[in-house]
Amino acid sequence: MALLEVSQLDVRFALRQGEVKAIRDVSFTLERGERLGIVGESGAGKSVAAFSLLNLISKPGFIAGGSIRFEGQTLNTMSERGLRKIRGNRISMIFQDPMMTLNPVLSIGEQMVECLKAHRRISSREARAIALDKLRQVQIPSPEKRLDQYPHELSGGMRQRIIIAIALLLDPDIIIADEPTTALDVTIQAEIMALLLDLCEQHNVGLILITHDLGVVSQVTQRMLVMYAGRVIEQGPTREIINDPQHPYTQGLINALPQMATPGEKLNQIRGSMPSLSNLPSGCAFHPRCDFIKRADGQTRPACVEQVPGFVQTGNCQVACHMVAELLEDRRLKEESQ
Ligand SMILES: Nc1ncnc2c1ncn2[C@@H]1O[C@H](COP(=O)(O)OP(=O)(O)OP(=O)(O)O)[C@@H](O)[C@H]1O
Numbered sequence: 001m002a003l004l005e006v007s008q009l010d011v012r013f014a015l016r017q018g019e020v021k022a023i024r025d026v027s028f029t030l031e032r033g034e035r036l037g038i039v040g041e042s043g044a045g046k047s048v049a050a051f052s053l054l055n056l057i058s059k060p061g062f063i064a065g066g067s068i069r070f071e072g073q074t075l076n077t078m079s080e081r082g083l084r085k086i087r088g089n090r091i092s093m094i095f096q097d098p099m100m101t102l103n104p105v106l107s108i109g110e111q112m113v114e115c116l117k118a119h120r121r122i123s124s125r126e127a128r129a130i131a132l133d134k135l136r137q138v139q140i141p142s143p144e145k146r147l148d149q150y151p152h153e154l155s156g157g158m159r160q161r162i163i164i165a166i167a168l169l170l171d172p173d174i175i176i177a178d179e180p181t182t183a184l185d186v187t188i189q190a191e192i193m194a195l196l197l198d199l200c201e202q203h204n205v206g207l208i209l210i211t212h213d214l215g216v217v218s219q220v221t222q223r224m225l226v227m228y229a230g231r232v233i234e235q236g237p238t239r240e241i242i243n244d245p246q247h248p249y250t251q252g253l254i255n256a257l258p259q260m261a262t263p264g265e266k267l268n269q270i271r272g273s274m275p276s277l278s279n280l281p282s283g284c285a286f287h288p289r290c291d292f293i294k295r296a297d298g299q300t301r302p303a304c305v306e307q308v309p310g311f312v313q314t315g316n317c318q319v320a321c322h323m324v325a326e327l328l329e330d331r332r333l334k335e336e337s338q
């Protein structure tokens, strides 16, 4: 049994204008100590997926179907009391904006001590010692001094180090990091990412890393999910997907990387933009932007416009694309006739 098992997750927002299907049929697993990346353009549903793992979707949002199982316990039907024992303790979250986690009116030490004492029966003195140890682990200069400082007195990079220290405070099994470095300067981003990776490895903590940055995903994660319009459209070992992407959308994301462009020429952006989730295109949600919708004979593949593609297995990856399914079928028929 995997540490975390997400199965056919379906998350919606009931708005006056109609229902927004933010997450549809998302399934994946995370093993202990494994690092999983979730990538996709803005609006793909990455953050909604992250929040729903801890049942943190608030009204008008709701989990409409599927399950989230952590060590065999179903989180999406668990009581708020039960969830509080898991959130921050067994599974912790790091957000893009440190101020979403840090309380501006409490010192760093007070927040860390409060968090420890909420989950463990220890004295303030013991809690302070643990907090100091975590600040040392995140290599913050003058850690003793930081305990008595307030969030606004610290730089963005230092605040994000403190967030990592807080995420690790209770020795969690999983950290969910949603764009943990995008608010930081590029030079500091790499340092913070390296620190997070190092600490997860040292403590055998599973990491779900949500990011736009395919470069980071390829350096940090072992497996990845590519999301588009609320669905996973490709998933598998990161190296396999980066080296040989199958889905036209994943191919587009990789081709759009600056390092793939010829110097002096325009970047190869995917044409068009992500559809609104309240008004999804028919069939494959990517079809209006897909350059492979036409078959070799020049005819549009009807399934792309009419049917939501299921997953096909290629190598160790799963891909939701009619074209890939067709290519695989052609190859199978060819092999059979030989
Ligand atoms: N509170 C909400 N009310 C209504 N719809 C919402 C709400 N939160 C999210 N959504 C819907 O879910 C979609 C996905 O949002 P989400 O924040 O998960 O995207 P994302 O992939 O994290 O994007 P980004 O990369 O910009 O962070 C949104 O485009 C929106 O349609």
Ligand SMILES: [Mg+2]
Pocket: 046, 047, 048, 178
């Ligand atoms: Mg987001």
